[in-house]
Amino acid sequence: xxxxxxxxxxxxxxxxxxxxxxxxxxIRDKVVEAHLYIASIIAKRFSGRGVxxxxxxQVASLSLFKAIERYDPERGVKFSSFATPTMVGEVKNYFRDxxxxxxxxxxxxxxxxxxxRAREALTAELGRQxxxxxxxxxxxxxxxxxxxxxxxxxxASPISLDALPMEDEENAPLSAFLGMEDQGYERFERGDMLKxxxxxxxxxxxxIIRMRFFENRxxxxxxxxxxxxxxxxxxxxxxxxSKLRDALSESEEKG
Amino acid sequence: MCDPLIxxxxxxxxxxxxxxxxATAGALARAQLTVxxxxxxxxxxxxxxxxxxSQECPPTKIYLEFFRRERAMDIHVHxxxxxxxxxxxxxxxxxxxxAILNALADAAEIDFAxxxxxxxxxxxxxSR
Numbered sequence: 276x277x278x279x280x281x282x283x284x285x286x287x288x289x290x291x292x293x294x295x296x297x298x299x300x301x302i303r304d305k306v307v308e309a310h311l312y313i314a315s316i317i318a319k320r321f322s323g324r325g326v327x328x329x330x331x332x333q334v335a336s337l338s339l340f341k342a343i344e345r346y347d348p349e350r351g352v353k354f355s356s357f358a359t360p361t362m363v364g365e366v367k368n369y370f371r372d373x374x375x376x377x378x379x380x381x382x383x384x385x386x387x388x389x390x391x392r393a394r395e396a397l398t399a400e401l402g403r404q405x406x407x408x409x410x411x412x413x414x415x416x417x418x419x420x421x422x423x424x425x426x427x428x429x430x431a432s433p434i435s436l437d438a439l440p441m442e443d444e445e446n447a448p449l450s451a452f453l454g455m456e457d458q459g460y461e462r463f464e465r466g467d468m469l470k471x472x473x474x475x476x477x478x479x480x481x482x483i484i485r486m487r488f489f490e491n492r493x494x495x496x497x498x499x500x501x502x503x504x505x506x507x508x509x510x511x512x513x514x515x516x517s518k519l520r521d522a523l524s525e526s527e528e529k530g
Numbered sequence: 531m532c533d534p535l536i537x538x539x540x541x542x543x544x545x546x547x548x549x550x551x552x553a554t555a556g557a558l559a560r561a562q563l564t565v566x567x568x569x570x571x572x573x574x575x576x577x578x579x580x581x582x583x584s585q586e587c588p589p590t591k592i593y594l595e596f597f598r599r600e601r602a603m604d605i606h607v608h609x610x611x612x613x614x615x616x617x618x619x620x621x622x623x624x625x626x627x628x629a630i631l632n633a634l635a636d637a638a639e640i641d642f643a644x645x646x647x648x649x650x651x652x653x654x655x656x657s658r
Contacts, residue, residue, distance in 0.1 A: 316626040320577060359626060360633035367570065367634075394565065404564030407555075422555045425565060426548075 338365035472522035480515035574634035586618025
């Protein structure tokens with residue numbers, strides 16, 4: 276993996292001292308670019324747990340900016356040593372936030388909800404995160420069930436509707452398996468109504484409508500095909516459309 | 531070194547991760563750790579096991595051992611004794627992985643020698 280920060284003369288600490296003094300964003304960007312390889316490694320290590328590499332890379336990369344703003348060059352810590360835990364922390368928080376957005380099926384969901392409620396209440400009461408024993412006691416559950424619930428909460432991860440159910444088969448994406456309203460009935464009904472409305476026209480009007488709107492031919496072309504003036508076609512078309520409108524609104528009122 | 535409090539031996543296969551995570555959660559819960567600390571250590575252990583498994587030539591088994599000290603919990607991750615492994619990861623990436631493990635546990639050491647990872651030690655300070 277390319278690691279530009281490792282090769283001299285790149286000196287992140289010197290650049291960051293300069294950035295702290297001048298606030299020049301070009302210097303900050305240079306440091307960010309030189310450390311994106313860490314974001315890439317972190318994203319690679321944490322991907323495959325229900326979150327895509329690209330999302331994790333984005334979270335880790337953005338946290339580089341935070342790390343730069345918080346970094347104090349005078350403390351003598353290497354920037355990469357300071358930035359990595361910051362980036363890991365952001366990725367961890369991303370996982371936690373995401374897992375709390377998921378709604379699970381009832382059986383597991385109820386336990387998870389009661390564990391989450393207990394966790395929030397105990398955190399407020401104790402002023403710290405509770406341990407598993409305290410959680411189990413408050414949630415009125417066995418400790419093993421609480422541990423499973425916590426694991427289940429982390430295991431629930433959303434996947435894209437564009438994802439293929441099985442990677443090695445030529446399957447349709449998951450979105451193709453979602454139920455939806457069948458448009459066929461409506462199309463059939465409209466087709467039937469139009470057919471009955473067309474019956475209200477005489478043969479010449481039907482021919483004009485067919486050529487104009489089903490074959491998308493211009494008025495002049497239709498006039499030539501039938502052997503009349505364009506003006507006659509225009510008038511006949513207007514009358515035919517008016518009849519069709521009446522017939523269709525009558526059908527809709529009946530329906 | 532004394533006998534481990536818990537020793538788990540599983541095939542070196544990614545499909546074992548749920549077993550590893552649950553066993554880790556169980557072991558750590560009994561050390562009175564907070565749920566967030568347990569979450570972090572589950573990630574660290576998973577990462578350490580993944581590091582072992584994803585070597586160019588991995589061991590066939592993963593040994594996960596929990597040792598309880600007075601104010602700390604040590605977790606060792608290694609392959610079966612005598613396993614011939616080849617890491618295949620460049621030193622820069624290994625440094626970052628070590629930093630990741632350090633960020634998830636209170637301390638982490640990767641025992642790397644002869645081109646292979648011999649042991650990963652994660653330590654959780656229980657005195658805080």
